[in-house]
Amino acid sequence: MADDAMDARLEQALLGMQAKHAHDFDAPENGPAAQGGNELHDFDVNEFLHGLDAIFDAHNAAEKAGPYLEQAAVDAENAGDEAGLLTVLNETMGFYRSQGRHKENQWIVQRALELALHMGLEGTESWATTLINCATAMRAAKRYDQAEDLYHQALDCANKNFAPNDRRLAALHNNLSMLYSETNRLPQAEIELRQALHIVEAASVNPDADIDVASSNTNLALVLLQESKLKEAHIHATKALTIYETGKLTHSAHYASALAGCAQVLYVEHRYGEAASHYRSALAVIAECYGKDTDYYRVTEANLREAEAQIGNDDVHAANSADATSTETNTNTDATAEIAVSGLKLARAFWTQVGKPMITAQYPQYVGRIAAGLVGHGSECYGFDDAYSQDHDFGPRFCLWLTDDDYEAIGEQLEADYEALPRGFTMDAQGRVTFIDIPFSPTTPRAQGANRRDGVFRIGDFFESITGYRTAPAQTAPHEWLMLAESTLAAATNGEVFADPTGQFSKTRQGFKDMPDDVRLALISKRLGMIAQAGQYNLPRSLKRGDSAAAWLSIHEFVQATASLVFLVNVPMVVGYMPYYKWQFAALRKLSGSMFALLPNVGEQLETVMRLSSAACYGGAGFGEGGKGAATAIKKINDIVEQIAADIVKELKREHLTTSGETFLEWQRPYVEDHIASDDPVLKSL
Template identity: 55%
Template sequence: MDDQRDLERMLGNLRQFQSESDASKESEKSPSNAGTSFDADEFLAGLDAMFASHTAKDKADEYLQQAMADAENAQDYAGLLTVLNETMGFYRSQGRHQENQWIIQRAIELALRMGLEGTEAWTTTLINAATSQRAAGNLDQAEDLFEQALDAARRTYGPDDRRLAALHNNRSMLFSQTHRRRQAIDELHESLRILEHSSVDAQSDVDIASTCTNLALAMLDGEDQPTDAELEEAQSLARRTLDIYQHAGSDSSAHYASALAGAAHVSFASEDYAEAVRQYQRALDVIARCYGEHTDYYRVTAQNLQEAQRKLELTQSTDNPHDSVDDSPAQSTVHTDIHRSAVHNASVPSTMQASAQHSTSPRTLAPGTALRVAEPGMALAKAYWQELVKPMIDERYASVKHRIAAGLVGHGSECYGFDDALSRDHDFGPRVCLWLTADDYAEFGERLQADYDALPSMFHGVSRSAATPRAQGEGRRDGVFEIAAFFTQLTGMPHAPADDEPHLWLSLDESTLAAATNGRVFQDGLGAFSSARQSFTRMPDDVRLALISRRLGMISQAGQYNLPRMLERGDGAAAWLCIEQFADAASSLVFLVNNPASVGYAPYYKWRFAALRRLSARPAMLLTEICGELEQLMRLSSAACFGGAGFGEGGKGAAPSIDTVNAIVETICEQITHTLNALGLSDSPQTFLEWQRPYVEAHITSPATCLHSL
């Protein structure tokens, strides 16, 4: 149901709202345009024909661009809005998210200029804009738009309107991507309830099928293994989805690929890898025919197929497959539609869920047990914004409130979602950041800061804890900031470097970039802060490849070359440092290979493994097994480097652990080589990773010497 064309049909042709702006249109027409016209029905019929004949991937772009020009020349603004909504969906399906930004902006501005607020056309545009921003990874903007859309839909739709079901369905994807699994499931249950209540034939209703697929995926979208009950429900939902498509005679439609991909994910989670391979292959055939092989949808599904094939080969190569096969069902990504697949960023819920255990002494907890807090810091910040800060701004800054961006970004465990009971000892509490442009900061920034400081420091039973020296003055973590100064404080730069400034990108370490792009934005009417924040996520691909090459070099030198030599010399301290350098480079490589634009940057050492565990639990990620292997490597390091002496391991000798440590290093390097080959970054089978560097660097197009190894 997330597909733009189906959604547009469900929401109705925007032409029906043309009468609402007829008077203004007639007054704006000039005599030179009086003879021109635009037929929206004819336009939609032509677009439908392209999708029906599977030629849209080659012809739709030119068709849409011409339709935009025709509608604008005819000054048919309702028709133009219809074209813009269709274009949003097509660009989204093609993964053309950057180009889609101006389409989104233009559609919203046009709808406002036409005075469509409070109409179904306005709701339509908000939903499409929100869905497109979600697909582009602009999750804060998407959440704000979805909230506006839901508010508008409640006024314009009935309680059982199928268009409302579409909105709940799309909104669930945002919750999934932002670690709110329970909310995602609740949204899908509500969508399914509406659809089942309104359907004339539930056995053939493909909208019900799409929602069942989404719900099945949500059941499996978590850090922990699904329970038997969850797995059984997911299997039932997947079967129901395929049955609906077959009963409806729609098993050759474009959307059938989503149903097949969803069923494949469930098969994967059930360890039926042969069935998963079969279903992924069928899905790829449909995607290639309907959308083309050069789309994100095809690429991600192909990665899923490759992972399922790998698991199948492992099970076939051993007498007991469960002894050697990773039980995690979340090693491949399956999405219910092309727009989810384009982002392949479905997330898992945070381990910091509400709990009454916040008073538990950390010394009594078992190793690895997460400390719980009554309210995670980010939830506390958003509540503080909604209940205290926003009402103050609405009252005292009504004329400029849309110019004030708000959220929580930067340093602090809560900005990463890793805060626990121990996080409350310093620099923690109810707080938000308020961001202003330079002109606005000069005009009312000081006054806004004073009003913010006057707000209560005790909120929801939590008071602001002591601030460390580094979180005071210019390093403060909340309050009012000028946008450029905020990023200068974090990165040393007022904005992200340009694509042709690779030396500046390389001067920003990953933890710095992580601090500048983490957290959440609660409001940004101007989009100025979000734009600046997003610019730091868009590391040029040449820079990313250069960093991948550097990590390969360190992994090879520290782990494959120097570690065995130091262990053989008996220099345990040097060997331990080799393991540290190897783990640092390998964990960084996982983030770089999965692309920080989608998964974020590796944070600094304190939160590196917390972030790596969370990334490794997400669907469609590459090198997911490395996290556990690195942790095992470090657990064995004391025995390998010092024979276990003084570490409670009995001093039994280092030899067995040395063999295991070296084997883990080689296993990790083999997985990295396999992934480089799969991504097309290398065609060499060489597992000594220093020799992989020239292959990776061959893909760097920039001649800048800083991007190439000597």
């Protein structure tokens, strides 16, 4: 396939993602007026937004939205309502972008920025949302340097004003990823999209029916496709469509983007007939929502024609794929470890192809009440499993979560039916999994009985088995939160939820993600104390007195405390909790690879400390790095410890958690604890 065709399809899908009328990206109606807006009230912002909504809901945007927005701008300006005018300008930018009216949009962008500055909004939440809209308009006009500068200004402002799980942060990461995609910086684009997806999933009550989660999956699929990660692209593209169907969102304008994105994946898989079908469906949605006289419609139509021209080649490619598949197909459960498939992917396929149809057929009255997914203990729940992970407790599995009443009614029988599901599987060259009726017993004794990792659970029992709590401790019970290890919370909140019709499982899981900020700050203070005690004080003293064992253990405590602090500073609600020791650094590397991770260099520095620790603690002449003995390693470790401390202080200052430049971190604790709102003594150091 030609590169320009790939680019066209990518741009078409991204246009769909951005050509949306969404007030949550615009300046709050009351914010600007309160910060310098005019007191006149002749222009009714709410009435304006309701009228614009009605135009979009009636799918009349192509004919009526432009004149409506132009008249609204005149009305707001005549009324002297600067806040209202800024709202109109933000909405106009989005609409002009969707219509390809980029030249006209340049004037709107300039006017919006000048108006916001005139109103004194710089540095506020409203300034951040205006910057986002302006940057996206510039990106659509292919003025990438200006767009990137505006996005970074927006990100800096948003990090100071938005909560970590604010959907507008996810939108900002999504938009920035598009800029990186269009300027051929695909690894950065992928990082931004994964960050966006993580935020919006954390913010969602039911990610399986959330339109923002669907849009993020579509965009991620397209970037993965450009990176030639076809299997993963297919997963995210089809997941997006499933979300639209589950949430009954197929009449949304955004559905066109998901259809077109999936069509592009199918095209690359040489499934041209299916690709053409998806493009036709996308065209119908685009025509209904935006009209036919748009770039969006024209690009999608061109893609359809190209897919139709290829129809007939499907059988040839399918035959070639079949030949390749024969070497990768495996029906022997003893050899499943040879198949390169992740546990989460296998679990989702097992649910979609086997579990869900069984429930639909045998428990039709409970289809809308059973949650499914894979969460808890096991490498695959963290997404870190590999070929070495498949030698024990590996195989097709998922969890089914029921309310107490439903468990009493069907739990025992549903467990028996789950255990009877076919567990053998094959995988073709495109990564598609097929299940076959071979019995499978994948678990070691440690993953059975009370410690089982899959099957049917009461929601409360499931979380109690991991944390000791049926639901998360109350926000007003910090002592209970402090008794929960981060690794425990990581196990309770990892993995994926495939379906949750009632939202009850996701709500309970979200409760464990939502660590009270006072508790987070108290833990940051404790980690600062341990970093100071173990790394800055006891480590150099132990090395000086020649107590190698004490020095070794000091390094261990320092590394643990520092790694934990990185996760806490980045906010567990957004990035998750630090998992148990085996996957601690895998998670830290993944977090550090995020474009906007805080303290991104610390993980690599800690690994250097550990690498040098044997030479520093037990080295002598001719031992260790370069054969120079312990002295060189000791100096390097001490330097790294102090550099990490300095970086931490810099970050605390940026977060406004301290005003002190003291780098001995014990003295930073009172400054951090001053931000703890609660008077509960359990949250304060002695």
